[in-house]
Every structure is written in structure tokens, then in C-alpha cells.
Amino acid sequence: MKKVNDQLDLFNAVATKKILVKNRTRANKVKSSRLKAEYILPYHNIKETTITATFLKSLLELHNNGETVESILYNVGIQLAKKELPEYSQFKKSSPSIVIPKECFNEFDLLGSIYQYLTTKYDRLARGSFYTSQTMINAILSRLEISSTDTFFDPACGSGNLLFNDKIKNPKQIYGIDNDPIAIMCCKFNYYIRFGCNAPIPNIHCTDFITFFKANQNKFFTYILCNPPFGATIDVSALNDVTVETEDSLTYFVEHWSKLGNVGIFILPESVINVKKHTELRKWILTNTNLERIISFGANFTGTMFPIVTLFLNNTTNTTIFDYDGKKVSKETIKSLPFYYFRPIDEKYDKMLHQVFSLKGQSLLGSEFGLGVVTGDNKTKLFDTQINGSEPIITGKDIEPFSIKKPTKYLIFDRSKLQQVAPDELYRAKEKIVYKTVSRDMIFAIEDTKALTLNSANFFIPKGLTLSNKCLVGLLNSTLFNELNHILYGENKISRTNLENLPLPNMPKDVQKQIETYIDKKDYVGMNKAIYNYYGL
Numbered sequence: 001m002k003k004v005n006d007q008l009d010l011f012n013a014v015a016t017k018k019i020l021v022k023n024r025t026r027a028n029k030v031k032s033s034r035l036k037a038e039y040i041l042p043y044h045n046i047k048e049t050t051i052t053a054t055f056l057k058s059l060l061e062l063h064n065n066g067e068t069v070e071s072i073l074y075n076v077g078i079q080l081a082k083k084e085l086p087e088y089s090q091f092k093k094s095s096p097s098i099v100i101p102k103e104c105f106n107e108f109d110l111l112g113s114i115y116q117y118l119t120t121k122y123d124r125l126a127r128g129s130f131y132t133s134q135t136m137i138n139a140i141l142s143r144l145e146i147s148s149t150d151t152f153f154d155p156a157c158g159s160g161n162l163l164f165n166d167k168i169k170n171p172k173q174i175y176g177i178d179n180d181p182i183a184i185m186c187c188k189f190n191y192y193i194r195f196g197c198n199a200p201i202p203n204i205h206c207t208d209f210i211t212f213f214k215a216n217q218n219k220f221f222t223y224i225l226c227n228p229p230f231g232a233t234i235d236v237s238a239l240n241d242v243t244v245e246t247e248d249s250l251t252y253f254v255e256h257w258s259k260l261g262n263v264g265i266f267i268l269p270e271s272v273i274n275v276k277k278h279t280e281l282r283k284w285i286l287t288n289t290n291l292e293r294i295i296s297f298g299a300n301f302t303g304t305m306f307p308i309v310t311l312f313l314n315n316t317t318n319t320t321i322f323d324y325d326g327k328k329v330s331k332e333t334i335k336s337l338p339f340y341y342f343r344p345i346d347e348k349y350d351k352m353l354h355q356v357f358s359l360k361g362q363s364l365l366g367s368e369f370g371l372g373v374v375t376g377d378n379k380t381k382l383f384d385t386q387i388n389g390s391e392p393i394i395t396g397k398d399i400e401p402f403s404i405k406k407p408t409k410y411l412i413f414d415r416s417k418l419q420q421v422a423p424d425e426l427y428r429a430k431e432k433i434v435y436k437t438v439s440r441d442m443i444f445a446i447e448d449t450k451a452l453t454l455n456s457a458n459f460f461i462p463k464g465l466t467l468s469n470k471c472l473v474g475l476l477n478s479t480l481f482n483e484l485n486h487i488l489y490g491e492n493k494i495s496r497t498n499l500e501n502l503p504l505p506n507m508p509k510d511v512q513k514q515i516e517t518y519i520d521k522k523d524y525v526g527m528n529k530a531i532y533n534y535y536g537l
Contacts (some may be wrong), residue, residue: 042116044133045161048103052110055101056117056457062098069118070182076100077111077189082198088185095365108134111186129335134161136297140225140265140310141167143293150222151175153261155209155253160187163226164194168349171195171202175221179208196321213256222261228253229266251281254311258289262315263508270296270307273342274490276497277369282340290314291424293323294342337488338501355535356484367463370426372437372455373411376419382454383410394447396436396456401477401520404434404445413452420536426461429453433473434459438493443487444476467504471512474519479528 156178
């Protein structure tokens with residue numbers, strides 16, 4: 001009876017919006033009425049898109065007319081599982097009746113899709129909740145050789161879609177927890193849908209990972225399968241052995257799995273492997289566990305733009321390389337990169353990196369970087385023609401390698417009416433290097449007219465370098481350094497942090513003069529050859 005009461009207490013806490021945990025993360029601070037009213041159809045997780053989408057919309061209408069999410073899910077769940085769950089009987093209602101289209105019975109995780117859809121985007125972001133598609137799950141499980149004695153634990157199981165699949169045959173192999181009581185109700189229904197209504201009582205419980213971890217360190221599982229909450233609010237005050245302190249909840253799941261299982265498989269945003277703030281987590285992975293494989297999945301969650309990767313970690317083996325989308329990558333090479341970025345560097349690129357870093361003598365650290373003007377409202381503050389009091393402003397579209405097109409936008413430069421601006425002396429510097437901010441390729445040019453730039457065109461003023469500005473721009477625009485940027489960072493933007501960590505050489509004056517001559521002649525083929533020759537490539 002106590003478990004049932006605990007469960008109901010959690011439901012009531014959710015319903016009254018009590019704060020159950022301390023906010024130890026800085027993520028999800030966006031307070032937006034738009035997000036609170038935005039419902040995203042989970043197309044990544046449904047097969048019968050037209051029929052199921054129509055059904056989900058009808059349930060949203062039911063919810064908007066006063067029916068609770070948990071009551072809707074309970075009524076759908078008992079139809080799908082052909083079984084009632086006594087601990088949730090408070091959500092059973094005789095009306096309104098919900099008729100499930102027959103096509104929807106073929107969905108992989110209809111309950112999970114309903115729950116995702118009836119939860120606003122704001123709430124999903126706050127919880128870090130993004131349910132995994134069947135396509136992704138199948139791709140992950142196809143890599144595993146599963147026996148009937150293997151055990152599987154998902155510490156953020158949601159509706160259970162990582163646990164309920166054709167490869168796991170025995171219900172006693174499965175363990176799942178989640179701190180969301182509604183998700184756990186969906187998970188229990190899905191358990192009986194998968195294994196039949198006469199299956200044994202499931203090892204599926206409503207608790208948070210840290211509480212479970214503290215109480216169950218004697219348990220050990222063959223596999224930890226987890227799509228941890230991204231940027232959710234959790235309380236980590238109970239953990240005395242935190243090694244990696246970050247502001248993202250997913251870190252604690254990745255770090256502590258190793259004390260609970262042999263193999264850890266984590267579905268994570270790509271930023272975990274190539275953004276500076278996760279440096280300590282990457283160090284921990286390379287030092288404390290064996291990274292076996294990374295698989296890229298692209299932007300796989302409906303309503304989001306961030307790419308997804310899956311990391312395969314292992315406590316029972318120790319290898320010097322890992323597989324990244326079919327490429328064999330040396331861990332020692334990764335350790336030599338800025339911020340331990342996990343990148344798909346094969347043997348060819350390994351040699352190139354060695355050559356470039358071996359000649360590193362300086363960097364852009366210490367240079368003055370400037371943010372282009374952030375107007376706050378480009379539609380009203382940028383003009384297509386010059387008006388009284390306005391001046392030209394360079395945008396990202398105006399910047400080409402080595403040159404800047406005549407600006408087509410104009411701005412009245414009144415600092416008090418603009419959202420964010422750099423100091424005047426930076427914009428008005430005698431010479432600055434501008435670059436296109438949002439771009440996979442590095443595109444740089446020298447600006448010497450003291451012009452303003454928009455935030456799509458950031459800039460820097462080199463300080464303390466032995467390279468001339470012209471030669472520096474030649475290096476940054478070169479084929480070699482563009483390859484280097486793609487290998488090291490692989491982002492669709494050119495960030496200050498990444499630029500500051502590019503390895504610049506102490507290039508002899510005669511080589512600089514040679515490169516400058518090629519640039520003056522606009523012989524960029526010759527320039528690229530000279531740069532490759534300098535590096536012995």
C-alpha cells in the first residue's frame with residue numbers, strides 16, 4: 001500500500017507543481033508563453049502518420065476540454081494492454097469514451113507518443129524529455145548480441161521504448177525507473193502489451209536515478225540503456241562521489257552507470273562530444289571507461305534541431321581505438337585535440353593533424369574579438385536603402401573569402417536603441433578581420449573602412465602574432481585550415497572558442513611573403529599549394 005501512496009503523492013506533487021528537487025542546472029531558463037502553448041506531433045515515433053496524428057489531435061482537444069493527461073493515458077492503456085492497473089484506478093472514467101483507430105494498435109509506442117504530444121514543448125524542455133524512435137532503437141540493438149541471461153536497466157525509462165523490443169524475450173531481464181509517475185504508468189502498460197497481461201509484476205518503479213543509485217550499488221546489470229534527460233532539473237546533493245561537475249543532468253547518468261553495469265549505451269545530443277562545456281565528461285569517459293563506438297543519427301527528435309549521437313561504453317574491455325560512424329579513431333589523437341572533442345578522425349586525417357599541431361607556435365588567444373551588432377529587431381532597424389542618419393553595415397552574406405561585397409543594409413547606429421553592441425573602438429579599428437559567423441566553411445576578409453558589422457559577421461583584431469593579417473587570412477581561408485576546422489569542430493558556425501584554439505604556425509617571413517604574393521594575384525590554387533608544402537603535406 002505504501003508504494004501506491006508514494007505513487008499518488010508524486011502524481012499530486014506534479015499536479016500542484018511542487019518543486020521536488022533543487023535546481024542544479026542552468027539549462028531551460030526560457031520562459032515563453034509560446035512554448036507553453038506549443039504541442040509537437042512526434043512524427044519521429046509514429047508510423048501511421050495521418051491516422052495517428054488525427055487521433056492524437058482529437059485527444060488534445062479532449063485534454064483542452066478538461067480531461068487530464070493521465071486519465072486519457074489510462075483509458076487508452078487499458079484498451080491496448082487489455083489489463084487494468086489497480087494502483088492507477090483513480091484515473092479510470094466511464095466517460096468520455098476513447099475509440100482507438102485500429103491502425104493505431106500497430107504503433108510502436110502509442111502511449112509514449114500520446115504523452116509526448118499532450119505535454120507542451122516548454123514542459124518537455126524543462127524535463128529534458130525526448131522519447132526515442134523505433135528506428136534509432138533498432139539501429140542500436142542490432143549492434144548487440146543478447147543472451148537470455150542478460151539484464152537490462154534503463155535509469156530514465158520514460159514509457160519504456162528502449163526496453164520493449166524483439167531482442168529482449170524474457171520480462172525478468174528488464175528493470176526500469178523514472179521520476180515521472182505518468183511516464184511510469186505508460187511504461188507498465190507497455191510492459192503488459194509486450195509480454196502479455198499475465199506477465200509477472202514488472203521491475204518498473206517511480207523513483208529518481210540518484211535515489212536509486214544510492215540504494216542499489218550492489219545491483220549490477222549487463223546493459224544500461226539510457227536516453228537521459230537533457231538539461232533537466234535534478235538534485236545531485238546526495239552524491240558524494242561526483243567526479244564530473246557540469247550543469248547538465250545527463251552528465252550524472254553517464255558518469256554513474258559504470259558502477260551499475262558492464263555496458264552503457266547512451267543517446268545524447270551531439271553537443272556532448274563536440275562542445276567545450278562537456279570537456280570534463282569526455283575526459284572522464286576516456287579515463288574511466290572504454291569508449292567503443294559512436295553512431296550519428298542527425299536531428300532525430302521532432303520539434304528539435306539538435307543532432308543526436310549514441311555512445312557505446314564498456315567496463316569489460318580496453319581498446320586504443322573506437323569506431324565513429326565506421327571510421328577507426330585513435331584515442332591518443334583525441335587526447336591531443338582541444339577540449340578532447342570526439343571527432344571521426346581516420347588515419348589520413350590523423351597524419352594531417354600531427355603535422356599541423358607539430359608546427360603550432362601561436363594562437364588567436366589574446367586577440368580582441370568583437371560581436372557584430374545585435375539589433376533586437378532586424379525588420380525595423382535594418383534598411384535596404386540609406387536614409388538620413390544611417391550608415392552601411394556588413395552582414396554575413398557580404399563576406400567572401402578575401403573580400404567584402406558592397407553592403408546592402410543600413411543602420412542608424414544609436415547604441416541606446418540596440419540590443420547588444422561591441423565597443424566603438426573595435427568597430428572603428430584601422431584594420432580588423434571579419435568572418436561569416438553561421439557557416440560550415442571558414443570565410444574571412446580584411447576590413448579597413450571602419451564599418452559596422454551585424455552579428456552574422458563577427459570580427460577580431462589580431463594581437464601579438466608574428467603573422468601578417470594578410471597571411472593570417474590566407475591560412476584561415478585555405479583548404480587545409482577549412483579541413484582542419486571540419487575535423488576538429490564539425491559545426492555549422494564559426495565560434496570564438498574554436499578560432500582561439502586553432503594551431504597557428506611561427507611561419508618564416510619569406511613563406512609569408514610568398515603566400516601574400518599569391519593572394520595579391522588572386523592565385524588561390526598557388527596559395528593552397530604553398531601552405532600544404534609548408535606543412536609537408
